[in-house]
Amino acid sequence: MPRRRRPPNPFLDSPMAVTTDGTIVANVTHVLGEVGDDPKELLAEALAAGRQVFLGVALTASEVHHAKGRLDDAAAEIVATVTRW
Secondary structure, rough: OOOOOOOOOOOOOOOEEOOOOOOOOEOOHHOOOOOOHHHEEEEEEHHHHHOOOOOOOOOHHHHHHHHHHHHHHHHHHHHHHOOOO
């Protein structure tokens, strides 16, 4: 009898991330459980503990490329408007 293949784990294993507003967020799979736990249970537990929650998804390679270009443009505009040399 063939073994059933488990679907790939959809969770990123990075333990933390930094948001654009400077908030540092911890991966709930590291704080509250093992990678692979039910995301609904992890979210409910975090909310029950009174924690703020950041929900996100990893961007595709194409989206990352586009986002980096937009970030570069935004940074250049900021420098041009805040520096007075």
